[in-house]
Amino acid sequence: MPPTITAFESSPDRGRGQARDMRVRWALEEVGQPYDVRLVSFEEMKQPAHRALHPFGQIPTYEDGDLALFESGAIVLHIAERHSGLLPLDANARSRAIAWMFAALNTLEPPIVELGMAMLVERDRSWYAERLPLLQDRVRVRLGELSRRLGGADWLDGTFSAGDLMMVTVLRRLNTSGLLAEFPEIAAYVARGEARPAFRRAFDAQLAVFTAASRS
Amino acid sequence: MPPTITAFESSPDRGRGQARDMRVRWALEEVGQPYDVRLVSFEEMKQPAHRALHPFGQIPTYEDGDLALFESGAIVLHIAERHSGLLPLDANARSRAIAWMFAALNTLEPPIVELGMAMLVERDRSWYAERLPLLQDRVRVRLGELSRRLGGADWLDGTFSAGDLMMVTVLRRLNTSGLLAEFPEIAAYVARGEARPAFRRAFDAQLAVFTAASRS
Numbered sequence: 001m002p003p004t005i006t007a008f009e010s011s012p013d014r015g016r017g018q019a020r021d022m023r024v025r026w027a028l029e030e031v032g033q034p035y036d037v038r039l040v041s042f043e044e045m046k047q048p049a050h051r052a053l054h055p056f057g058q059i060p061t062y063e064d065g066d067l068a069l070f071e072s073g074a075i076v077l078h079i080a081e082r083h084s085g086l087l088p089l090d091a092n093a094r095s096r097a098i099a100w101m102f103a104a105l106n107t108l109e110p111p112i113v114e115l116g117m118a119m120l121v122e123r124d125r126s127w128y129a130e131r132l133p134l135l136q137d138r139v140r141v142r143l144g145e146l147s148r149r150l151g152g153a154d155w156l157d158g159t160f161s162a163g164d165l166m167m168v169t170v171l172r173r174l175n176t177s178g179l180l181a182e183f184p185e186i187a188a189y190v191a192r193g194e195a196r197p198a199f200r201r202a203f204d205a206q207l208a209v210f211t212a213a214s215r216s
Numbered sequence: 217m218p219p220t221i222t223a224f225e226s227s228p229d230r231g232r233g234q235a236r237d238m239r240v241r242w243a244l245e246e247v248g249q250p251y252d253v254r255l256v257s258f259e260e261m262k263q264p265a266h267r268a269l270h271p272f273g274q275i276p277t278y279e280d281g282d283l284a285l286f287e288s289g290a291i292v293l294h295i296a297e298r299h300s301g302l303l304p305l306d307a308n309a310r311s312r313a314i315a316w317m318f319a320a321l322n323t324l325e326p327p328i329v330e331l332g333m334a335m336l337v338e339r340d341r342s343w344y345a346e347r348l349p350l351l352q353d354r355v356r357v358r359l360g361e362l363s364r365r366l367g368g369a370d371w372l373d374g375t376f377s378a379g380d381l382m383m384v385t386v387l388r389r390l391n392t393s394g395l396l397a398e399f400p401e402i403a404a405y406v407a408r409g410e411a412r413p414a415f416r417r418a419f420d421a422q423l424a425v426f427t428a429a430s431r432s
Contacts, residue, residue, distance in 0.1 A: 055365035056323050056358065067308045073322060074315035092283045099290035105318065106289060107272050110326040127343030142272065149271035 002034040003064035005075075006053070007209060009039040015210030016175070017203045020072040021060040023169045025202035027076045027162065031083035039209065073105045076162055086162040093158060100156050100163025104170045108146070111138040112173050119177070136179065143183045150185055154192060168193030218250040219280035221291075222269070223425060225255040231426030232391070233419045236288040237276040239385045241421055243292045243378065245414035247299035255425065289321050292378055302378040309374060316372050316379025320386045324362070327354040328389050335393070352395065359399045366401055370408060384409030 005028075007021035021037075028035045044050055046057045053061040054070040061068065062075040069075050077098065080086035087094045115135040122128050146167075150156060155164045171190050174180050180187045193199060221244075223237035237253075244251045260266055262273045269277040270286040277284065278291040285291050293314065296302035303310045331351040338344050362383075366372065371380045387406050390396050396403045409415060 051361075051364075056319070056361050058323075067311060069311055069315050071315045071318035071322060073318040074311065077314060077318075078311050095283060095285055095290065095294050098293060099285050099287045102287035102289040102293075102321065103272070105322045106287060106325065107274075109322065110329065113326065114330060125343070125346075127341070127347065130341075131343065145267075145272050148267075 001065075002036055003028075003062055004036040004038055005063075006038050006040050006050070006059045006061045007206065008059055009041045009044075009209075010213040011206070011210050015207040017206055018169075018173055018175075019059065019206070020169075022202060022206055023072045023166060024060045024062060024075050024079070025205055026165055026169070026199050027079045027086060029198035029201045030165070030196075031079060031085045033079065033083060037205075037209070073101055073166065076166060077101065080162040086165065088158065088161060096157050097161035097163040100161070101166045104163065104166035108142050108167065109170045109173075111135070111142060112170060115139050115177060116173055136177075139174070139177075139179055140182070143179065143186055147183045147185045150189060152185070154189075160196070164193060168199075217281075218252055219244075219278055220252040220254055221279075222254050222256050222266070222275045222277045223422065224275055225257045225260075225425075226429040227422070227426050231423040233422055234385075234389055234391075235275065235422070236385075238418060238422055239288045239382060240276045240278065240291050240295070241418035242381055242385070242415050243295045243302060245417045246381070246412075247295060247301045249295065249299060253421075253425070289317055289382065292382060293317060296378040302381065304374065304377060312373050313377035313379040316377070317382045320379065320382035324358050324383065325386045325389075327351070327358060328386060331355050331393060332389055352393075355390070355393075355395055356398070359395065359402055363399050363401045366405060368401075370405075376412070380409060384415075 005021060005024050008019055011019045013019055025035075040050060040059060045054075045059065050061075051057050053063070053068050056070070058070070060072055060075060061070050062078070063069075069078060076086070087097050115138075118128070118132060118135055122131070155161065156167060157163065168190055171180070171186060172194075180190065194203075221237060221240050224235055227235045229235055241251070256266060256275060261270075261275065266277075267273050269279070269284050272286070274286070276288055276291060277286050278294070279285075285294060292302075303313050331354075334344070334348060334351055338347070371377065372383060373379065384406050387396070387402060388410075396406065410419075
C-alpha cells in the first residue's frame, strides 16, 4: 500500500499550492512514489482522531504502515532519506542540503508567515499601515541575504535537493506580496522550481482537489 | 580536532542560555563530544568571513574538518545522526523524534519569537496593549496542544531525544513571559530538561562566556 497523506478538503488558498501538503506531494513526485490522499475538513482537523496523528490539528500528516508523521519538514526529510533524488550521496553535501531545509522553515518562513498573516487578518487594525513596512523589511533582509548566497547558481548548493524544495515552497508564499519582484534572482529561482515536472504534477493534483470541492 | 562552533562574544540574553548556541552545546554534551568555541561580535557576524559560514549572519555555526553547517536544528540533527544518545534506534521512533524537532522549530518557535520580539521592541508602539493579548493567545493555543499530547509523560515520545532537546530550548524562551506558569505540565517538562547534567554543563559553559565578557 502506498503512503497516505492528509490535505485540506477545501484549501483556504483556493488551490494555489500554498498549503503545506504541496511540499509533501512535490517530494513524493520527485522520487516517483505513488501516494493516497485523505481530505479533511477544518472541523475534522480539530477532532481527536486527527489530533492523534497531528497534535496541533493541522495538515499534512503522513501514514505508511506503522508509521505516522506530522510536520511537512519531517515528512519531506523522511521521504528524502528513503528514496534517491532529494539528497546528495556525499555525506557533507547531504548535511548541507538538510541545513537549507531548516533555514527555509526556521529563518525564512517565520517572517514570511507573519507578513502574510498581517496582510490577511490585520488589514483593519489601527496599526496596519505603520506595522506593514516593518514586516516587509524583515522579509527583505532575508531575501537579500538569500539572493547574495544564491548568486548566479540554479540551486542553493549544487544540484536540486530537498533544501531547494522547501525553500521554493516557502518563497511561493510571497507570491501576492509584491516582494519577489524586488529580487529578480529569487523570482527566477522560484520559477525554476515551479518549472520542474514533479512540481507541476503535484500542483495539478492539489488544484484538482480544490476545483472538485468548489463544484460540489 | 574537535568541531568548532560559534557563539555570541557577548550574548544579548546576558547568559540565560537562550541564544541558539545553547542547543548545539547541549547536544554535544549529551553525546559526550568535546568542542571548541569561537566567539564572534555582532560586527563580525555581518562580515563576509562569517557570512561564508552562515548566509544569514547569525550564530551558531558548526565546523568539522571539511564540513561547515549553519541552523541550530540542522547542526543538532547532524550531531544526533553521528553519535548515540539523541535519536532512538528504531527507524519509526527516529523519524518521530525528528518530527518533534521540526515541530519545535516551525510550529512552536515562530509564535514564541513573535511574542518575545514584541515584548522587546514594540513596548512603546501605540498598538502594543492591543496586540500583546493576541500574541499571547497564539502561544497559549500551542502550549495547550503540546500539554495535551505530553499528558503525564516525561518526554514527548518515549525516551529523551533531540526532539525534546529542541522543544525545551524553544519553550525556555517563554521564561520571562509568565505563560509557562499557566501550563504546569509544560513547566515541569522544561524543568526536567534543565535538570539533565548535559544541560547544566552546556548552560554553565555559555554563562561563563558572558560572565568573562562582562568583567573585561
